[in-house]
Amino acid sequence: xxPAPAQQTDTLEQAVLAANxxxxxxxxxxxxxxxxxxxxHEEWVQCVHPGWxxxxxxxxVRESWARIFSNxxxxxxxxxxxxxHVQGEVAWVACTEHVTTSFAGGFDTAxxxxxxxxxxxxxxxxxxAHHASPLPAALxxxxx
Amino acid sequence: xxPAPAQQTDTLEQAVLAANxxxxxxxxxxxxxxxxxxxxHEEWVQCVHPGWxxxxxxxxVRESWARIFSNxxxxxxxxxxxxxHVQGEVAWVACTEHVTTSFAGGFDTAxxxxxxxxxxxxxxxxxxAHHASPLPAALxxxxx
Numbered sequence: 324x325x326p327a328p329a330q331q332t333d334t335l336e337q338a339v340l341a342a343n344x345x346x347x348x349x350x351x352x353x354x355x356x357x358x359x360x361x362x363x364h365e366e367w368v369q370c371v372h373p374g375w376x377x378x379x380x381x382x383x384v385r386e387s388w389a390r391i392f393s394n395x396x397x398x399x400x401x402x403x404x405x406x407x408h409v410q411g412e413v414a415w416v417a418c419t420e421h422v423t424t425s426f427a428g429g430f431d432t433a434x435x436x437x438x439x440x441x442x443x444x445x446x447x448x449x450x451x452a453h454h455a456s457p458l459p460a461a462l463x464x465x466x467x
Numbered sequence: 468x469x470p471a472p473a474q475q476t477d478t479l480e481q482a483v484l485a486a487n488x489x490x491x492x493x494x495x496x497x498x499x500x501x502x503x504x505x506x507x508h509e510e511w512v513q514c515v516h517p518g519w520x521x522x523x524x525x526x527x528v529r530e531s532w533a534r535i536f537s538n539x540x541x542x543x544x545x546x547x548x549x550x551x552h553v554q555g556e557v558a559w560v561a562c563t564e565h566v567t568t569s570f571a572g573g574f575d576t577a578x579x580x581x582x583x584x585x586x587x588x589x590x591x592x593x594x595x596a597h598h599a600s601p602l603p604a605a606l607x608x609x610x611x
Contacts, residue, residue, distance in 0.1 A: 413557035456600025
């Protein structure tokens with residue numbers, strides 16, 4: 324397909340970055356209904372949580388978020404080093420997550436490198452893949 | 468765009484899987500010239516090696532492969548749990564890498580979860596992103 328005009332590409336990229344922010348807001352809110360809105364409900368969606376094996380299929384991915392949310396009391400996520408690219412009706416965002424999680428009786432901080440993949444469906448960018456992996460300890464301050 | 472006919476999609480998926488195999492063959496061969504053929508030479512290509520920070524831009528990504536290859540005596544990579552999806556002119560492959568690396572004086576084995584992203588350029592699938600992250604120890608036998 325022909326490249327989109329620059330202005331259209333910028334607008335699409337802004338919409339992708341908004342979808343990416345919405346994903347992290349749903350994560351922070353532990354809001355499963357919102358997470359359901361964000362993801363495409365397809366058999367081929369993929370998700371890798373830090374240190375987990377690959378999950379495939381929306382039903383399986385949804386179940387993983389439900390489990391994570393039910394085991395998490397409170398989580399805060401700041402993102403930095405955000406890189407987005409739009410290619411036709413597919414877009415991806417790489418970013419570094421600075422994750423602070425509260426459990427019963429304690430909290431944990433972690434640095435996570437994420438690749439988030441989105442597909443344009445009915446005019447909205449839906450997440451179709453999330454690959455998050457542990458990084459060594461933070462060397463840079465988080466930027467919200 | 469309209470969905471491609473099933474047969475065409477299958478053929479495209481086979482070509483993506485072939486590109487993915489070619490990537491691992493180049494990695495095993497420590498062949499930088501072949502790696503240059505496989506990747507798109509774009510400013511926006513992205514690469515995350517296990518435990519590394521995000522690298523952006525082909526020149527930076529190429530330099531990382533050169534460094535890895537020059538520090539590696541021998542590497543063997545078997546892949547398993549391969550999932551591919553084609554969406555227009557973008558495709559991605561998730562797979563588990565079973566990596567055995569030989570250094571001077573020893574060797575190391577590691578299980579790595581990878582997300583490989585490809586874009587169709589001039590009729591060929593070129594790699595535009597590679598995100599590889601460490602997994603806990605192997606629970607399943609590798610399948611070549």
